[in-house]
Amino acid sequence: MRGDPEHEYTRGTLCPKVNGFERTVHAPGRLLHPLIRTGPKGQGAFRRASWDEAVALIAQRWQALIAAHGRECLLPYTYAGTMGLIQRNAQEPLMHRLGASLLDRTICTSAQNAGWEQMMGHTPGSDPEEAVHSDLLFLWGINALATNIHFLTQVKAVKRNGGQVFLIDTHRQATAAHADRVFLVRPGSDGALALGMLHLLVREKRVDRAYLAREALGWDELERQVLPEHPPERTAALTGLSVEDVVFLARSYGNARAPFIRLGGAPSRYGNGGLNTRALICLPTAVGAWAKKGGGLLSSTNTGGAFDLRSFVRPDLLPGRTRTVNMNRLGHALNELDGPRVMSLFVASSNPAAVAPDQNAVLRGLGREDLFTVVHERFMTDTALYGDVVLPAPTMLETADLYRAYGHFYAQRVRPVIPPLGESRSNWETIQALARAMGLTDEVFQLSADEHIDLMLSKRTPWLDGVDLDALNRGEAVKLNVPRGKWLTPSGRIEIKNERLPEPLPRHRPTHADQDGDALPLRLQTAPALYRLNSSFTERAELSKKLGPQTLRLSPADAAVRGLTSGQRVTGFNAQGEVSFVLEVTDAIPSGIAVAEGVHSIQQGNARNVNGLTSQRLADTGGGSTFYDNRIDVRAEA
Numbered sequence: 001m002r003g004d005p006e007h008e009y010t011r012g013t014l015c016p017k018v019n020g021f022e023r024t025v026h027a028p029g030r031l032l033h034p035l036i037r038t039g040p041k042g043q044g045a046f047r048r049a050s051w052d053e054a055v056a057l058i059a060q061r062w063q064a065l066i067a068a069h070g071r072e073c074l075l076p077y078t079y080a081g082t083m084g085l086i087q088r089n090a091q092e093p094l095m096h097r098l099g100a101s102l103l104d105r106t107i108c109t110s111a112q113n114a115g116w117e118q119m120m121g122h123t124p125g126s127d128p129e130e131a132v133h134s135d136l137l138f139l140w141g142i143n144a145l146a147t148n149i150h151f152l153t154q155v156k157a158v159k160r161n162g163g164q165v166f167l168i169d170t171h172r173q174a175t176a177a178h179a180d181r182v183f184l185v186r187p188g189s190d191g192a193l194a195l196g197m198l199h200l201l202v203r204e205k206r207v208d209r210a211y212l213a214r215e216a217l218g219w220d221e222l223e224r225q226v227l228p229e230h231p232p233e234r235t236a237a238l239t240g241l242s243v244e245d246v247v248f249l250a251r252s253y254g255n256a257r258a259p260f261i262r263l264g265g266a267p268s269r270y271g272n273g274g275l276n277t278r279a280l281i282c283l284p285t286a287v288g289a290w291a292k293k294g295g296g297l298l299s300s301t302n303t304g305g306a307f308d309l310r311s312f313v314r315p316d317l318l319p320g321r322t323r324t325v326n327m328n329r330l331g332h333a334l335n336e337l338d339g340p341r342v343m344s345l346f347v348a349s350s351n352p353a354a355v356a357p358d359q360n361a362v363l364r365g366l367g368r369e370d371l372f373t374v375v376h377e378r379f380m381t382d383t384a385l386y387g388d389v390v391l392p393a394p395t396m397l398e399t400a401d402l403y404r405a406y407g408h409f410y411a412q413r414v415r416p417v418i419p420p421l422g423e424s425r426s427n428w429e430t431i432q433a434l435a436r437a438m439g440l441t442d443e444v445f446q447l448s449a450d451e452h453i454d455l456m457l458s459k460r461t462p463w464l465d466g467v468d469l470d471a472l473n474r475g476e477a478v479k480l481n482v483p484r485g486k487w488l489t490p491s492g493r494i495e496i497k498n499e500r501l502p503e504p505l506p507r508h509r510p511t512h513a514d515q516d517g518d519a520l521p522l523r524l525q526t527a528p529a530l531y532r533l534n535s536s537f538t539e540r541a542e543l544s545k546k547l548g549p550q551t552l553r554l555s556p557a558d559a560a561v562r563g564l565t566s567g568q569r570v571t572g573f574n575a576q577g578e579v580s581f582v583l584e585v586t587d588a589i590p591s592g593i594a595v596a597e598g599v600h601s602i603q604q605g606n607a608r609n610v611n612g613l614t615s616q617r618l619a620d621t622g623g624g625s626t627f628y629d630n631r632i633d634v635r636a637e638a
Ligand SMILES: Nc1nc2c(c(=O)[nH]1)N[C@H]1C(S)=C(S)[C@@H](COP(=O)(O)OP(=O)(O)OC[C@H]3O[C@@H](n4cnc5c(=O)[nH]c(N)nc54)[C@H](O)[C@@H]3O)O[C@H]1N2
Pocket: 080, 108, 109, 140, 141, 142, 143, 144, 146, 147, 148, 168, 169, 170, 171, 173, 185, 186, 187, 188, 189, 190, 263, 264, 265, 266, 267, 525, 527, 528, 529, 530, 531, 532, 533, 534, 535, 628
């Protein structure tokens, strides 16, 4: 497996995980045939079964459970294992047809997406390819070296062109080495920093009033009602930066010709995540950076409008009003939700036992003897261990799909490179088999993945105007026609003020950890690791070795007051639970913060991973997760 040097954006670079992906495809642990549980849940005792037997068992159990408890007792749980439009959404038509509970897929950057949409509507973010023309690039809450490796090319180009790169994070992470300046803020205080910078931009007459009058709604109210509360002294107090740094950041931003902000998901993974996002979007708006070559802001490349999925996901098949379950609250859904109780869980492309917050609650729920759990997986994950039936899934090289990209605006259609290994079946073929076994004959279940892709591509959207569909169909990466030039909001302007919201203006609000008080003194950060993709890639021993053991990093001061030293085992604890780590003491971490990178497996020597310490509380909007907004304390292990 190697990168495609012809790809306009990625230029042949692969991340360390996808490099050597053939070792994932052929990993010794690949699941190659269906399994049926023979021992207690979570213990991994299974017997081999045929697809016919497994599918018949699932259909029979679902029919019986639905008859006894009602259709909503069935809950799908799916997320990012595959990001292809077909395989990622494969369960949708079946679950809609059965009237199962709906899953709100909120675990990633929902609060950020909602915050964006509240101001920007369906307007796409700035093009990452344009960032090279910026003279001041902000890496804001993003560890690009680990999670966005292709954007580092832009970072390097900006520096080569004489521009500057600033990093804003809570601690010195790996990408800091690529930045000219690093600014460390208190967790979840990014919105306060943005408002403080806006206060200074006003004071120093750096605001583009003509642009704001023409392009935005509500600037005057923000300026009068909110910004006076954010002078540099208060900004310094809220963010932990010095007054000089706040002033320096605002001046640098205001003086830049075309500042570009590459915004990571981090500032949105807090109780105030949506508001943080909206405050940040005010920065390029206030100086008119959107209109400048190389200026703007990119959080996610929201290409949702590019392909019309309705003929595939079929929301019209829903039999009527159906409840929605927020995936961040799986622990609650499995243990407490009633009317009806969740009696069957269908997991595909996700590993909730490891990645969902409040791991103790999730594992307790998965352990319920009366819960019938089906897991469709490539490997025996922490979740698959709890399956009553485990079905084998292929890797991305073994399936047909249509991909939008995560960090740029190219799309690509792929056909299988090799046939599925063993008896593994793609998500879509699995759903087709289940639909057949349930006696469903709707046409949507008869079409192949490729036929559905053809159907999708026959529905013209503005994003496909002028796009070379033949090249797309040949498998080339083609750039989508990104709608530019107007704001795709209800008012046609950037809605700094949005009266449809409980908080019409972006404001500073405290995080959950702020509100919790400081009985537990450390704020826990649980960011992605370079050698994992969420919980994926545990099958690659060479990557697990580089990742090392489950580690908690503390500042020298926080270690010293607890009498702790590097290398010893410690327990992090809070109301959610207790998790064991190897301690690393480093001055990369400011005091008051504890950092654990990577979602480890409970099968690799950890009773619990970092999600034993995260909570099911939601962000202020979008039902978003709050993975970084938790307090803990740490003690030595005996
Ligand atoms: N190698 C690797 N790559 C990945 C992933 C992975 O697990 N591993 N996961 C993928 C997925 S699903 C996603 S969503 C993306 C996420 O990718 P990113 O958006 O880069 O990651 P974040 O989770 O947002 O965290 C990035 C940084 O923000 C910092 N941070 C935490 N809190 C704050 C804060 O309050 N303010 C500021 N300014 N910084 C803060 C963290 O310390 C961390 O260094 O990455 C994707 N890529």
